[in-house]
Amino acid sequence: QKEVEQNSGPLSVPEGAIASLNCTYSDRGSQSFFWYRQYSGKSPELIMFIYSNGDKEDGRFTAQLNKASQYVSLLIRDSQPSDSATYLCAVNVNSGGGADGLTFGKGTHLIIQP
Amino acid sequence: DAGITQSPRYKITETGRQVTLMCHQTWSHSYMFWYRQDLGHGLRLIYYSAAADITDKGEVPDGYVVSRSKTENFPLTLESATRSQTSVYFCASSTSKETQYFGPGTRLLVL
Numbered sequence: 001q002k003e004v005e006q007n008s009g010p011l012s013v014p015e016g017a018i019a020s021l022n023c024t025y026s027d028r029g030s031q032s033f034f035w036y037r038q039y040s041g042k043s044p045e046l047i048m049f050i051y052s053n054g055d056k057e058d059g060r061f062t063a064q065l066n067k068a069s070q071y072v073s074l075l076i077r078d079s080q081p082s083d084s085a086t087y088l089c090a091v092n093v094n095s096g097g098g099a100d101g102l103t104f105g106k107g108t109h110l111i112i113q114p
Numbered sequence: 115d116a117g118i119t120q121s122p123r124y125k126i127t128e129t130g131r132q133v134t135l136m137c138h139q140t141w142s143h144s145y146m147f148w149y150r151q152d153l154g155h156g157l158r159l160i161y162y163s164a165a166a167d168i169t170d171k172g173e174v175p176d177g178y179v180v181s182r183s184k185t186e187n188f189p190l191t192l193e194s195a196t197r198s199q200t201s202v203y204f205c206a207s208s209t210s211k212e213t214q215y216f217g218p219g220t221r222l223l224v225l
Contacts, residue, residue, distance in 0.1 A: 034213075043204055043216040044157070088157065101147050101172050102214060106156035 002027045006105035015114050019076040023089030032092040033072045037085045079112045120217040128225050133192045135220050137205030145208045146188040150201040195224045
């Protein structure tokens with residue numbers, strides 16, 4: 001059974017600070033890792049994906065992957081009130097050409113305090 | 115650019131009724147997915163499809179039926195709705211194992 005674990009929060013971070021969101025996964029065969037943001041009442045939207053160990057940066061966002069520890073994180077620099085949302089970690093085991101869906105964590109509720 | 119749409123956006127039905135949720139995408143993505151989202155469970159995969167006429171079960175398929183006669187459409191049918199199927203349903207599509215794009219969701223209430 002594939003499992004993806006996240007702290008549900010809420011995680012409260014002052015505006016302008018770095019928000020750090022963490023995720024662990026159970027399946028060592030996992031190949032692809034995704035972070036989605038979901039505002040209340042809205043659908044998930046992709047922020048970043050990462051496949052290789054290390055860091056991947058995109059603007060204010062940095063995804064970090066450590067396959068040995070089965071750990072993936074998302075850092076948000078210069079946090080803004082508009083970053084307040086639920087952040088979903090998702091994992092795909094399939095390394096081949098097909099897509100068999102994602103396994104999601106339950107999400108971390110992030111609150112950026114002005 | 116319509117992207118991916120779902121209909122209806124809101125639905126109230128009664129136990130035992132058949133309900134069909136529609137999903138349509140304009141990107142010609144090969145892969146399509148149905149998820150449900152419930153408090154305490156997060157998003158869970160119901161069914162997915164790699165191409166027209168190819169479908170497979172996800173984590174929670176019981177009580178649901180899907181079909182995919184055309185690449186752009188992926189309807190989800192609840193054959194006999196139960197209260198436990200009250201949820202928010204999201205359709206998603208992708209070109210591969212990477213980025214999945216989600217539709218706006220359908221909120222279903224089964225009385």
